Amino acid sequence: MMSMRSLSPGPLVCVVGARPNYMKMAPLLRAFTARGGLPDVMLVHTGQHYDLAMNERLFSDLQLPAPDLNLEVGSGTHAVQTAEVMRRFEPVVDDVKPSCVIVVGDVNSTLACSLVASKKRIPIAHVEAGLRSFDREMPEEINRLLTDQLADILYTTERDAATNLAREGIDASRVRFVGNVMIDSLLAHKARAVPPETTLARAGFDPNVVSGAAGFGVVTLHRPSNVDSRESFAEAVAVLTDVAQRIPLVWPVHPRARANIDNFGLAATLRGAAITLLDPQGYLEMLGLMAAARIVLTDSGGIQEETTALAVPCLTMRENTERPITVTQGTNTLVGRDRMRVRECVDAILQTGGKRGRIPELWDGRTAERIAADLESWLAEPSTAPERRVA
Ligand code: UD1
Numbered sequence: 001m002m003s004m005r006s007l008s009p010g011p012l013v014c015v016v017g018a019r020p021n022y023m024k025m026a027p028l029l030r031a032f033t034a035r036g037g038l039p040d041v042m043l044v045h046t047g048q049h050y051d052l053a054m055n056e057r058l059f060s061d062l063q064l065p066a067p068d069l070n071l072e073v074g075s076g077t078h079a080v081q082t083a084e085v086m087r088r089f090e091p092v093v094d095d096v097k098p099s100c101v102i103v104v105g106d107v108n109s110t111l112a113c114s115l116v117a118s119k120k121r122i123p124i125a126h127v128e129a130g131l132r133s134f135d136r137e138m139p140e141e142i143n144r145l146l147t148d149q150l151a152d153i154l155y156t157t158e159r160d161a162a163t164n165l166a167r168e169g170i171d172a173s174r175v176r177f178v179g180n181v182m183i184d185s186l187l188a189h190k191a192r193a194v195p196p197e198t199t200l201a202r203a204g205f206d207p208n209v210v211s212g213a214a215g216f217g218v219v220t221l222h223r224p225s226n227v228d229s230r231e232s233f234a235e236a237v238a239v240l241t242d243v244a245q246r247i248p249l250v251w252p253v254h255p256r257a258r259a260n261i262d263n264f265g266l267a268a269t270l271r272g273a274a275i276t277l278l279d280p281q282g283y284l285e286m287l288g289l290m291a292a293a294r295i296v297l298t299d300s301g302g303i304q305e306e307t308t309a310l311a312v313p314c315l316t317m318r319e320n321t322e323r324p325i326t327v328t329q330g331t332n333t334l335v336g337r338d339r340m341r342v343r344e345c346v347d348a349i350l351q352t353g354g355k356r357g358r359i360p361e362l363w364d365g366r367t368a369e370r371i372a373a374d375l376e377s378w379l380a381e382p383s384t385a386p387e388r389r390v391a
Pocket of ligand 1: 052140254256
């Protein structure tokens with residue numbers, strides 16, 4: 001006999017852990033809630049990011065509801081953080097018996113929750129699947145590879161992702177090209193972006209930094225490969241001080257980078273350059289800064305995509321990217337920490353405006369709706385991982 005519980009489907013458990021997850025999950029939550037045929041939504045925050053600036057401000061900017069549950073795992077080594085998310089997520093899954101666990105992106109929380117769900121035979125949907133940098137020095141690459149192996153349904157942002165997944169033996173029937181939910185957020189909130197002058201003034205800086213005739217550039221750096229060793233970080237800072245001789249820079253600094261600026265004695269060099277260091281900013285402040293910038297220098301994944309969508313030239317301070325479409329179609333150029341290469345690219349951008357690019361296919365602001373519609377029909381299929389149904 002069927003139990004009562006099996007008659008009412010468990011919730012869609014949507015997982016966020018770190019900053020780049022929020023702009024991906026916000027449009028999904030809205031689309032899931034708007035679709036009558038889907039189960040209720042439950043938002044779980046693992047607590048990987050916990051700073052106010054990294055967290056609550058972004059939640060309110062993105063109009064994300066407060067999480068139903070915060071697992072409060074905090075920081076730790078990769079093993080500790082991943083294990084702690086697993087330990088705390090498992091009883092949640094046992095308790096609420098999700099119809100499906102929805103994970104986004106490539107952070108430690110993405111993999112940890114996928115591992116728990118897969119051992120419990122709960123269906124997993126991975127949004128932003130199939131991106132590969134082919135660089136296993138990046139912790140995110142390991143998270144991407146393994147999450148995609150575990151996911152039952154894989155939503156991709158660019159067509160090449162399907163080729164990556166096929167190479168790893170993932171059946172094409174599990175893969176859906178739907179576009180980019182991060183761009184859903186960008187298009188939904190662009191009109192509310194905070195002007196850069198306001199952001200500077202609120203932070204106690206002279207707004208003229210961003211309103212001069214030369215314009216300004218925006219910097220973000222937080223990858224371990226750039227900021228965790230003294231040598232690499234000093235090299236990156238040397239690149240930035242060189243660029244700052246041509247155009248003033250504004251840099252909202254991630255806590256990891258902030259700590260290492262002090263640890264590695266780089267503060268004095270930065271103070272001597274036309275570089276304004278800000279605390280991590282809200283989503284609307286970042287949108288305003290990026291949209292008005294003449295150039296963005298970054299090692300972030302999401303910002304490579306956002307600058308492509310905003311048609312602002314982006315120099316990515318990495319040797320590779322898991323988002324090649326931003327280079328082939330968008331405004332992105334890979335420059336590493338090569339000072340001469342960066343100088344050439346900056347000069348070209350200042351003279352000609354740089355790469356204009358075009359908007360990649362299906363980066364149209366409607367990706368979350370497509371995912372919600374697809375998920376509804378997939379969950380309704382009798383063949384959807386029947387052995388995975390929790391009794
Ligand atoms: C994580 C993600 C990365 C993502 C980035 C965006 C992984 C492996 N990495 O990296 O993909 O691009 O988020 O920000 O999941 N810290 C704080 N406050 C916080 C969170 C972190 O001060 O709210 C500091 C702590 O010192 C912590 C360090 O930042 O040890 C790193 O945090 P962690 O979440 O481990 O990785 P991120 O570098 O933020």
